[in-house]
Amino acid sequence: MIDYSNFGTTQKIIASLAKVGPHAISRWISKHSVKPILSPKESSRKLRYSVEDTRRFFKDSNISPELNKKDIILSFYNFKGGTGKTSICYQVSSHLALMGYDVLVIDADPQGHLSTSLGFDNNHNYPTLSDVVNETVSIQDAIRFVYPGLQCIPSNLAVTRLEVSLNDLPKREERFQILMEQLKGQYDFIIFDTNPTISLLNRNILVCSDHISIICETQPYSLNGLKILMEDMIKFYKGMQISLPDILVVPNKYEDRSSNCAEAMTVLRQFYSNYMIPDFAIRKSEDITTSAKQSLPLAFFARANSIALEDISDLITALLHRFVKDRDTKEMS
Ligand SMILES: Nc1ncnc2c1ncn2[C@@H]1O[C@H](COP(=O)(O)OP(=O)(O)O)[C@@H](O)[C@H]1O
Numbered sequence: 001m002i003d004y005s006n007f008g009t010t011q012k013i014i015a016s017l018a019k020v021g022p023h024a025i026s027r028w029i030s031k032h033s034v035k036p037i038l039s040p041k042e043s044s045r046k047l048r049y050s051v052e053d054t055r056r057f058f059k060d061s062n063i064s065p066e067l068n069k070k071d072i073i074l075s076f077y078n079f080k081g082g083t084g085k086t087s088i089c090y091q092v093s094s095h096l097a098l099m100g101y102d103v104l105v106i107d108a109d110p111q112g113h114l115s116t117s118l119g120f121d122n123n124h125n126y127p128t129l130s131d132v133v134n135e136t137v138s139i140q141d142a143i144r145f146v147y148p149g150l151q152c153i154p155s156n157l158a159v160t161r162l163e164v165s166l167n168d169l170p171k172r173e174e175r176f177q178i179l180m181e182q183l184k185g186q187y188d189f190i191i192f193d194t195n196p197t198i199s200l201l202n203r204n205i206l207v208c209s210d211h212i213s214i215i216c217e218t219q220p221y222s223l224n225g226l227k228i229l230m231e232d233m234i235k236f237y238k239g240m241q242i243s244l245p246d247i248l249v250v251p252n253k254y255e256d257r258s259s260n261c262a263e264a265m266t267v268l269r270q271f272y273s274n275y276m277i278p279d280f281a282i283r284k285s286e287d288i289t290t291s292a293k294q295s296l297p298l299a300f301f302a303r304a305n306s307i308a309l310e311d312i313s314d315l316i317t318a319l320l321h322r323f324v325k326d327r328d329t330k331e332m333s
């Protein structure tokens, strides 16, 4: 596991995540005499502030909207591999934590790519979801600390066995929903990274999710799968007699000058505009790959003007907005 205590954010990064001018941050820093981490001899532009202080800024300044509900369950989904589920799940989770929320992220893919991004060794021996479902470990004991605000249940190949275990249990599609009850009130967000299969494991995640972000590539060939995915999901929820969660289609790996991407966006808008954030796609950026490889969220290393940071920050803003608004309309009805 990685010790993240020496990592932090710069004023410009905080400003970019908070969508405020850099002066708001510098004023707050001087008012509260906040000390940077590491060498204070750097120019003020380069000084980094701890995760705790970053979170404190967001909380003090009331920038992150208050949610009407605890334990909002988000999932990043697609039964196609390589679309960017894990990458986006990692960035959204790690930055929601920096923005002052309490986040639990659960790796539900036996490949464990999310776990490696979170600083876990490939062959780690920590408990996984598999141990929790088999009741050899309580869910509380399977939770690991990553950095303030961010905790996780890592995965490894043992999670492949989960499919068999779930199959033998009563209410086999609702096991996670029952497990999530045990975490009630502990987190603002519980976030699942899923594996690219149509499995019992994924159906458990669908049942307990409040929101599903379907990450798809902006390539014409990847859109056929999306149609089948949407139809299957709707049929599944109908069959389970539960209402559809909030669903977002998130186009990823968009390239400005690519005609394939432009074509894919046109088709996406034509069929799924109700599920999309207007004029938004996550652009292709080397920072996303570097981030996963180095096990460092964008905020810990990227430049403040990184397009990846900008896109992730926009996605988070749109997600937060939906939850707050969603809850409001539900309460009124
Ligand atoms: N916006 C992006 N820009 C550049 N590379 C990306 C982007 N999103 C994902 N990738 C890369 O695509 C590959 C697959 O991403 P990953 O998140 O592992 O997909 P999935 O979890 O859906 O299988 C990885 O190498 C990742 O770095």
Ligand SMILES: [Mg+2]
Pocket: 082, 085, 086, 087, 109, 113, 194, 195
């Ligand atoms: Mg993945």
